[in-house]
Amino acid sequence: MEPLVKRENFDGWTQLTLNRPDKLNSLTVGVFAELRAHVEALATDTTIGCVVLRGAGKCFSAGHDLGDIAEGEKVPSRGWHSETLRMLEMLPQPVVAAVHGHCYTGALEVALACDFIIASDDARFGDTHAKWALTPIWGMSQRLPRRVGAATAKRLMFTADMIDATEAVRIGLAEYAVPRADFEREIESLAKRIVANSPFSHRANKRLLEATDGGLLDAGLNWEVEHSEGVGPDMHARIAAFTNRRK
Incomplete structure (x- = not known):
């Protein structure tokens, strides 16, 4: 059975891949459990100098699995998702979210828990909590305004608008964007540049x-x-x- 989050080690860096491509990498308790296990292992792994988090297939992630929400997903404890993302955020290594395609709502909360985001030029970002009468509990209300400013965060949260990679870079949500054809090379190049330093x-x-x-x-x-x-x-x-x- 394929892992829901795949870990691949390279020369001094690790790539974690959200691995539900048939479901656009939508986020379930199972996905978070595997992500958390990888984070716990990486926290004490001194052989790894950089972590890249990305998605398999067509996109980074379409967000929280609405089917799981509707069915009343069972979480190990209150705040468990938020706690998991805080663990990701507190990893000693630099953590980069490499985003292509969809990155919506819960997926954006995951990406925001990384140190910074790089984007493919086909990336699209948005917070749709308000569209579904939901409120964030994974960190959106705290990390998004810290990244882009309070007014821009409010605009994105109130409108549920989707923005492209160019706009994401303009507002400071993503650090920079590269053409999709160059995305794989840039991920590897960036990771190597990071691990070359102390x-x-x-x-x-x-x-x-x-x-x-x-x-x-x-x-x-x-x-x-x-x-x-x-x-x-x-x-x-x-x-x-x-x-x-x-x-």
Whole structure:
């Protein structure tokens, strides 16, 4: 039986793929359970320097499986989905959402729990909670305004409008977009560029950003000085390699 979330390891990075292509990778409790298991394993895996989350087939994900909602899905505990996405967000490695095709509502909440989003030029984003008389419980009301600003978040949430990759980049939802034909190459290139840098710095920087997000500038500057983790164990080797190349 095919996994609902497939893990593939490459040279220093991992790709997690939402794997229900026949259902447009719609999100069920089973999908979240497998995603959570992978996240738990990655949290202590020091061989992995970057995580890419994407979808199989035609799209990233069409969102929360409405059939599951209608049938009254059984979750292990209150807030379990949100807790799972917070675990994803708190991974020590950089986590990139690579979005092509549909990325709606619950799927957008999953993508927003990643450090940033890159998009294929065929990507479409939207929050349709209001269309179905639902309210978010996976993090939309908190992460979307932090990413795009309160007014833009309200516009997207109130209208349930779909936006394309160009608009997603314009408002800061996605970092950049590439043609669909180049998407696979860009995912690999981006992951390699990330893992080429110090995993110590990545982990330390994520902790600094997390601790000071949304706070006052002076408090954040003080936090950075007081809680800087200094230099990593790979610093001397990296500097030596650079200076040796110049000789």
